[in-house]
Amino acid sequence: MTTTTSATPTPAAPTNKLGFTKQDYVGSKSTLCAGCGHDSITAQIINAAFESSIEGHRVTKYSGIGCSSKTPAYFINQGWGFNSVHGRMPSIATGASLANRTLINIGVSGDGDSMSIGMGQFVHAVRRNIPMIYIIEDNGVYGLTKGQFSATADKGSHLKTGAVNDFPSIDPCTLAIELGCGFVARSFSGNPKQLNAILKAAFAYQGTVVLDVISPCVTFNNHDASTRSYKHVKDHDFPLHDLGFIQYSEVEEVDIPAGETEIVTFPDGSKVAIKALHEGYEPTDRFGAMKAIHESMAKGEFLTGLLYINPTQPPLPEVLNLVDEPLATLGEDLLKPSPAELDKIMQSLM
Numbered sequence: 161m162t163t164t165t166s167a168t169p170t171p172a173a174p175t176n177k178l179g180f181t182k183q184d185y186v187g188s189k190s191t192l193c194a195g196c197g198h199d200s201i202t203a204q205i206i207n208a209a210f211e212s213s214i215e216g217h218r219v220t221k222y223s224g225i226g227c228s229s230k231t232p233a234y235f236i237n238q239g240w241g242f243n244s245v246h247g248r249m250p251s252i253a254t255g256a257s258l259a260n261r262t263l264i265n266i267g268v269s270g271d272g273d274s275m276s277i278g279m280g281q282f283v284h285a286v287r288r289n290i291p292m293i294y295i296i297e298d299n300g301v302y303g304l305t306k307g308q309f310s311a312t313a314d315k316g317s318h319l320k321t322g323a324v325n326d327f328p329s330i331d332p333c334t335l336a337i338e339l340g341c342g343f344v345a346r347s348f349s350g351n352p353k354q355l356n357a358i359l360k361a362a363f364a365y366q367g368t369v370v371l372d373v374i375s376p377c378v379t380f381n382n383h384d385a386s387t388r389s390y391k392h393v394k395d396h397d398f399p400l401h402d403l404g405f406i407q408y409s410e411v412e413e414v415d416i417p418a419g420e421t422e423i424v425t426f427p428d429g430s431k432v433a434i435k436a437l438h439e440g441y442e443p444t445d446r447f448g449a450m451k452a453i454h455e456s457m458a459k460g461e462f463l464t465g466l467l468y469i470n471p472t473q474p475p476l477p478e479v480l481n482l483v484d485e486p487l488a489t490l491g492e493d494l495l496k497p498s499p500a501e502l503d504k505i506m507q508s509l510m
């Protein structure tokens with residue numbers, strides 16, 4: 161005897177403009193502690209890449225060493241990953257982004273990886289404006305090596321053991337603005353909406369994006385006396401604006417409310433709509449932004465959102481006048497000067 165079932169068919173998963181589902185943007189299963197802020201950031205990278213219809217096979221994922229640096233394995237399986245040594249991720253990203261301008265570069269680092277051992281690499285990547293989304297998953301500790309203070313830990317904050325941090329903190333965002341970065345943002349792993357909008361804008365930006373995401377370490381830095389615990393950050397988070405990102409291909413279809421919404425247009429025509437939640441913060445005013453961030457840090461607040469934006473700065477490949485094609489595909493005719501050309505060069509050097 162045959163039985164018939166009347167189960168309703170599962171609805172097909174939504175697809176993006178490329179025909180991919182969100183599942184096409186995931187990676188391996190995370191091995192981080194349950195509740196780690198880094199996993200929430202991974203989730204938003206997946207969402208933003210899916211919603212922005214990013215071509216996964218063009219994505220390169222770079223990292224150093226740390227719990228945060230393990231996370232590129234957890235998103236965009238179709239991409240290309242390079243897990244470098246501690247603090248050396250920017251060198252790898254610099255080389256790859258110059259060798260192939262068609263790549264979409266995402267670097268994931270930690271506050272320890274970037275602000276201690278990798279500080280020299282960080283500052284030069286930023287001042288050169290290499291085309292890359294540079295995410296710092298910032299928990300104020302070295303999570304992987306069991307929770308020592310990192311250089312972003314606030315002076316006077318306490319470890320679980322009771323140890324007190326005697327040193328002033330380094331702020332990656334004011335540092336990045338000082339170094340000339342044209343896209344500097346801060347977010348909180350507990351604010352997925354804000355993080356998603358920033359990441360979508362970051363995908364459309366041409367140079368270095370510095371995105372510092374406060375990302376609590378639930379195992380070593382989530383206690384009551386910590387200034388990086390979920391509760392503390394939630395209570396001191398000060399979102400500056402409601403952000404909307406409109407990709408160049410959708411600009412015609414979207415009604416941007418006039419009035420209090422400021423629009424920043426990227427060279428490709430994409431737009432960021434910035435609706436201020438508080439008066440007096442101007443994300444295109446470099447010195448004003450630095451002053452406001454310093455003042456808020458002195459009060460123990462975290463200003464979050466797009467802290468500084470200037471989409472007109474040329475990225476490194478443009479400054480170096482590089483060809484558009486990946487260097488590995490250039491033919492010998494272009495790479496090897498003819499005897500006559502060589503002769504001309506030699507003459508010019510005499």
Ligand SMILES: Cc1ncc(C[n+]2csc(CCOP(=O)(O)OP(=O)(O)O)c2C)c(N)n1
Pocket residue numbers: 225226227228229246269270271272273274277297299301302303304305310
């Ligand atoms: C050359 C070198 N020095 C030190 C270490 C030990 N080490 C591994 S991860 C790490 C810091 C990780 O902290 P962070 O970058 O903040 O990442 P998190 O684990 O907090 O996400 C350190 C000091 C190492 N792996 N290599």
Ligand code: SF4
Pocket residue numbers: 191192193195196197198227228299303304376377378379380
């Ligand atoms: S030790 Fe901390 S940073 Fe590392 S996975 Fe666990 S919660 Fe996350």
Ligand SMILES: [Mg+2]
Pocket residue numbers: 226270271272297298299300301302303310
């Ligand atoms: Mg850390």
